[in-house]
Amino acid sequence: MLAECVRTIMSIQASQGLRVLGINILGKFLQNKENNVRYVALQQLIQVVDIDYKAVTRHQTTVIDCLKDHDLVIKKQALDLLYKITNAANVKSIVKELVTYLLVADSEFKKELSNKIC
DSSP: OHHHHHHHHHHTTOOHHHHHHHHHHHHHHTTOSOHHHHHHHHHHHHHHTTTOHHHHHTTHHHHHHHTTOSOHHHHHHHHHHHHHHOOTTTHHHHHHHHHHHHTTSOHHHHHHHHHHHO
């Protein structure tokens, strides 16, 4: 599977271009209709955010869209990734999106969402 190739790229001392390509593939996986594919992509992006932070943050908008998924596990993974990529430069835009989503979020997700916002 392509996800395994990306995992291998991230585990070796690959060039930055190859790492960015792998992260971009994971970003494409976030747009897939299959929950399992999106879950794997989110999980791997969480793991590689420390390796190439800038490449992961390019997919911020797609990750925010994953919050609107019907699957609670996908929502939680997306929230965890957003939490990891939040910094001084993007905190206002991310928190604005999270607060907006808080108004329509499922009740079981609101507590975790509120905690991450704080």
